[in-house]
Amino acid sequence: MTEYAVRLDEPETTYTITERNTSDFYENPGSLVMTSGVGAGGAFAAIGGGGFGGGGGGSFVEMGGEPGDEVVFLTGTIYHEDPLESSPQSFMDRVSVRTGEKERVYESSNDGQYERIAAVLDADAGKLVVRRETPTEIGQSYLIDGDTRTQLTSNVDYTPDITNAPRQRFTVERPDGFRFLVNVTLPPDFVEGERRPAMFWFYPREYQDQESYDERGRTYNKNSFPNFGTRSMEYLIRLGYVVVEPDAPIVGDAGAMNNNYEHDLRNNLAAVIDELDARGIIDRQRLGLGGHSYGAFSTLNAMVHTPFFKAGIAGDGNYNRTFTPLGFQSERRIFWDAPNVYLDMSPFMHANDLTGAVLLYHGMHDQNVGTAPAHSPRLFHALNGLDKTAAMYMYPFEDHGPATVETTLDLWARWTAWLEVHLAKKERPVT
Known part of the structure; x- marks a missing residue:
């Protein structure tokens, strides 16, 4: 793919700005820096590849230099073949329009940190705003003006105990040889060899083979600051739980x-x-599993098809695939072409096989395609009738994902109480 420039008064002459082999992920020349105003060399127009410049909506290519020696600027990210060894780096290049000669204006360090360009204030003068973070230091913004660097923000990390919690990231292998990654967060007071109750949180995704799965991990950033949302399960480490976030590849x-x-x-x-048990991290008799949306659907599937989990938390899920008969996720076959797949994947059809206790929650105004609010009451009524242990909470005015403070606080109260009851350590009887 080629992106080039032409002078409007010399439309037959082209000036190559970038050339890229689109099949090579690591060959990234960057994207043109855009501006809402006309640059120094306004007689040029960027055309060609269409994949790098973006723009539109009244944007123009940022230009600098002198008349007859105009330059444009490219920004991008350098990814390395082993993301566990080297984290991504940001860069900005100055490119001569007429000669194509490049000069590296800025390149971030990846020595224990991640720094990216947040805004280009004056590309020609090298005036940038960058954001810098590390795995233990929250991101701060800096103004780079030539050789001067000035800190602009004083952001505060309100959960330093979670930020600095012990973490493990490792690969496990299935019996069929497929390898995938697992992220584990340990309580701050965890002692090696001490077995703790664990809460799994996951969201399965589909892949054709090992290569397509591995490609997804190319952008992993080991130096990024860990971000936590209002429903991040990592807060559970404060209660002594190990939090496990495994990839869950479905391959075919x-x-x-x-x-x-x-x-x-x-x-x-x-x-x-098995791997966590071998490492002495978990008490495999005290495991919980949860997920949201497709993760909720898969939580129920795991609890009806395996005996591993004593407690489940499932939010805004679909539990009967016959109600999405024209496809879902990566499934493109319609129900009438693959009825057994739809039925076998529907935990509602196997509700009688549920092991463990499951807590369902759902926004009463869920507008997401395929996860109408009726899914949770239908499953709950079935589980009730089958004498299974289940609870359900329906939240008014919530869409596909809890948003209000009231709902979030109520959910955490319900979740923690649910886990305390169903993952409680059982005293073994004296024999």
């Missing part, structure tokens, strides 16, 4: 990945549990 031929859904789901979770 294009268009038929879900033929292996139940098989891969079970083997993914079994491989993670």
Whole structure:
């Protein structure tokens, strides 16, 4: 792919700005810096590839230099082949329009930190705003003006105990040889070899093979600051739980990945549990599992097809795939072409096999396609009738994902109480 410039008064002459092999992820020349005003060389127009410049909506290419020696600027990210060894780096290049000669104006360090360009104030003068963060230091913004660097913000980390909690990231292998990653956050007072109750939180995704799965991890940033949302399960480390966030790859031929859904789901979770058990991290008799949306759907599937989990938390899920008969996620076959796949993947159809206790929550105004609010009451009524242990909370005025303070606080009260009851340590009887 080529992006080039032309002078409007010399439309037959082209000036190459970038050339890129689109099949090579690591060959990234960057994207043109855009501005809302006309730059010094306004007689040029950027055309060609269309993949780098972006723009539109009244934007123009930022230009500098002198008449007859105009320059443009490219910004981008350098990714390395082993993201566990080297984290991403940001850069800005100055490119001569007429000669294509490049000069590196800025390149961030990745020595224990991640720094990215947040705004280009004056590309020609090298005036930038960058954001710098580390795994233990919250991001701060800095003004770079030539050789001068001035800190602009004083952001505060309100959860330093979670930021600095011990973490592990490792690869596990399923019986079929497929390898995938697991992220584990440990309580601050965790002692090696001490087995703790654990809460798993996951969201399965579909892949065609190992290569396509591995490609997804190319942008991993080991130097980024860990961000926590209002529903991040990592808060549970304050109560002594190990928090496990595994990838959950569902693998198969294009268009038929879900033929292996139940098989891969079970083997993914079994491989993670076995590895954590071998490391002496978890008490495998005190495990919880949860997820939101497709993660909620998969939580119920895991609890009806495996005996691993004593407690489940499932939010805004779909539990009966016959109500999405024209496809869902990466499934493109319609119900009438693959009825067994739809039925086998519907935890509602296997509700009688539920093991453990499940807590359902759902926004009463969920407008997401496929996760109408009626899904949770239908499953809850079925579980009730089957004498299974279940609870359900429906939240008014909430869409596909809790947003209000009141709902968030209520959810945490329900979740923690649920786990305290169902993952409580049982005293073994004296025999």
